Amino acid sequence: MTMNDLIMHNLIQLISTHTGIQIRKQDYKDFCNKIYSRLKILKLNTPEQYYEVLLKVSQLQSVSYKENDSINEWKELVMLLTIGETYFFRDRGQINLIKNKILPELITKNRNNCHKNKDKKPCLKIWSAGCSSGEEPYSLAIIVKQLIPDLSDWNILILGTDINPESIEKAQEGIYDSWSFRQVEPQIQKQYFHQRKMRWEVDRQIRKLVKFRCMNLSQEAFPNQFDLHNIDIIVCRNVFIYFNSVAIATVLEKFYQTLIPGGYLIAGHTELHGQNLGQLQPIIFPGSVVYQRSENLQVASSSGSNSSASKLLLKSDSPQENTSIKQKSVLNLNSSKNVMQTPTQGRSLSQNPAPETAYQSVLKQAEIFFHSGEYARAIQAAKQVILLQPKHFDAYFLTAQAWANLGESEQAIQYCQQALQVDNLSEKAYYLLAHIAEEKGDKEQAKALFKKIIYLTPSSIGAYLEISSIYAKEGDIDRAKKMLNTALELLNNLSAEEYVESYHKITASELLLQVKAILSTFK
Numbered sequence: 001m002t003m004n005d006l007i008m009h010n011l012i013q014l015i016s017t018h019t020g021i022q023i024r025k026q027d028y029k030d031f032c033n034k035i036y037s038r039l040k041i042l043k044l045n046t047p048e049q050y051y052e053v054l055l056k057v058s059q060l061q062s063v064s065y066k067e068n069d070s071i072n073e074w075k076e077l078v079m080l081l082t083i084g085e086t087y088f089f090r091d092r093g094q095i096n097l098i099k100n101k102i103l104p105e106l107i108t109k110n111r112n113n114c115h116k117n118k119d120k121k122p123c124l125k126i127w128s129a130g131c132s133s134g135e136e137p138y139s140l141a142i143i144v145k146q147l148i149p150d151l152s153d154w155n156i157l158i159l160g161t162d163i164n165p166e167s168i169e170k171a172q173e174g175i176y177d178s179w180s181f182r183q184v185e186p187q188i189q190k191q192y193f194h195q196r197k198m199r200w201e202v203d204r205q206i207r208k209l210v211k212f213r214c215m216n217l218s219q220e221a222f223p224n225q226f227d228l229h230n231i232d233i234i235v236c237r238n239v240f241i242y243f244n245s246v247a248i249a250t251v252l253e254k255f256y257q258t259l260i261p262g263g264y265l266i267a268g269h270t271e272l273h274g275q276n277l278g279q280l281q282p283i284i285f286p287g288s289v290v291y292q293r294s295e296n297l298q299v300a301s302s303s304g305s306n307s308s309a310s311k312l313l314l315k316s317d318s319p320q321e322n323t324s325i326k327q328k329s330v331l332n333l334n335s336s337k338n339v340m341q342t343p344t345q346g347r348s349l350s351q352n353p354a355p356e357t358a359y360q361s362v363l364k365q366a367e368i369f370f371h372s373g374e375y376a377r378a379i380q381a382a383k384q385v386i387l388l389q390p391k392h393f394d395a396y397f398l399t400a401q402a403w404a405n406l407g408e409s410e411q412a413i414q415y416c417q418q419a420l421q422v423d424n425l426s427e428k429a430y431y432l433l434a435h436i437a438e439e440k441g442d443k444e445q446a447k448a449l450f451k452k453i454i455y456l457t458p459s460s461i462g463a464y465l466e467i468s469s470i471y472a473k474e475g476d477i478d479r480a481k482k483m484l485n486t487a488l489e490l491l492n493n494l495s496a497e498e499y500v501e502s503y504h505k506i507t508a509s510e511l512l513l514q515v516k517a518i519l520s521t522f523k
């Protein structure tokens with residue numbers, strides 16, 4: 001299905017304003033299909049009519065999601081556009097940071113403040129914003145339960161919110177299948193969940209700590225005088241990936257106002273890299289960067305009025321180093337080099353490697369940057385992966401591809417070679433090197449590299465076609481034909497409908513026709 005540019009643009013704009021969700025260029029086709037699937041269900045004839053339906057609803061901003069039928073359409077659309085993928089104790093690095101560092105610090109501080117102010121009970125408020133089906137706030141509740149033995153003497157709020165009402169219903173139900181437990185130690189699962197046939201229900205003690213409600217982060221006003229003010233920790237992970245930068249900046253400002261001074265915002269790895277952080281202060285721990293609302297308002301407003309100029313504070317994992325490092329280590333956010341070369345950071349990382357999930361999330365983000373054409377940011381993120389995992393082939397290769405797309409062939413070659421040091425049998429790294437060589441006019445080198453690919457994978461149709469094309473350009477028609485004929489033989493061994501490796505979505509029969517057509521021009 002296709003849609004005219006104007007209505008596509010209007011729909012994308014409206015969705016962005018209403019939800020903060022950004023539709024990326026590479027997702028346009030998929031987006032179109034989703035819109036047409038809604039048209040069919042609603043029995044509407046044109047995308048323009050659908051736009052009118054959405055527009056009407058987006059003007060009723062203060063109406064709650066369940067009060068108006070037409071609001072359901074936004075609900076349906078958002079469900080189509082976002083993915084609620086989540087699981088318990090997701091991202092071990094961040095979870096350990098919360099459990100071993102951030103929460104103990106806040107618990108001690110809030111307990112002391114309570115004594116000082118002679119309040120009845122100390123408070124702790126945690127908000128999981130964009131919590132999907134609730135695994136994240138329940139994980140936080142389990143940690144709180146582990147850390148505060150005298151829970152009944154505390155006022156605790158753990159709030160989970162999400163734009164998707166179905167996710168919130170599931171969260172309130174609190175019953176999960178085994179896939180949600182893929183990162184959970186069996187002993188924790190046993191202690192805090194009860195088996196219900198093939199599924200597991202969250203223990204009542206934990207459920208009591210957590211409240212859920214539906215909420216659109218882009219549209220709703222917060223802080224508010226009810227629950228959303230003076231929050232100690234806001235966890236908002238894997239949500240900003242859907243947002244445009246304006247929406248991110250708006251939500252960050254609201255988060256800032258909603259945090260208690262000294263409170264923390266924890267986002268997914270690199271989700272806020274390069275974003276306008278407002279007055280939030282980035283602090284680097286070995287496992288993750290987190291963002292703090294400064295205790296000292298004067299410092300916050302003078303040092304952090306805009307993102308790129310914001311300063312990074314480095315924190316060490318070792319408790320005794322923590323306080324002094326906060327004062328002595330102030331680096332520029334833009335200088336990833338500084339971040340990587342900081343001795344404290346380097347030492348902590350090598351002593352205490354981040355868990356697998358940390359670098360996987362960063363790599364995922366790097367891939368997202370790469371696929372949306374943000375190559376410089378992809379390189380930055382991939383470099384962080386390399387820092388955490390110095391033998392990570394995909395990180396080197398992604399960096400090489402990003403440099404190549406930026407036209408920096410020397411950098412691309414260097415990273416490709418580093419990728420090959422990790423895996424010297426990688427076809428795709430040789431392909432990239434060969435293409436760079438060709439681009440630079442070094443045909444001999446390009447042919448040698450394609451031959452290397454054939455040596456590694458004798459059935460590599462792509463490599464035969466590439467060498468044939470070089471021979472043809474050199475006027476060596478005999479050799480060009482020979483290579484094409486070998487490619488033909490290999491194609492004949494595939495079944496007609498089979499996709500040819502490294503030729504996305506081209507079937508063997510289609511490529512066969514093309515190769516025959518080229519061969520016929522040689523006669």
Ligand SMILES: C[S@@+](CC[C@H](N)C(=O)[O-])C[C@H]1O[C@@H](n2cnc3c(N)ncnc32)[C@H](O)[C@@H]1O
Nearest residue numbers: 019082084085086130132163164216217237238
């Ligand atoms: C991938 S899940 C993240 C779940 C959890 N935070 C985690 O990291 O495992 C992203 C969630 O963000 C929610 N979301 C997307 N846009 C939102 C918005 N404007 N307001 C609130 N939630 C939103 C989606 O409904 C989805 O459940």
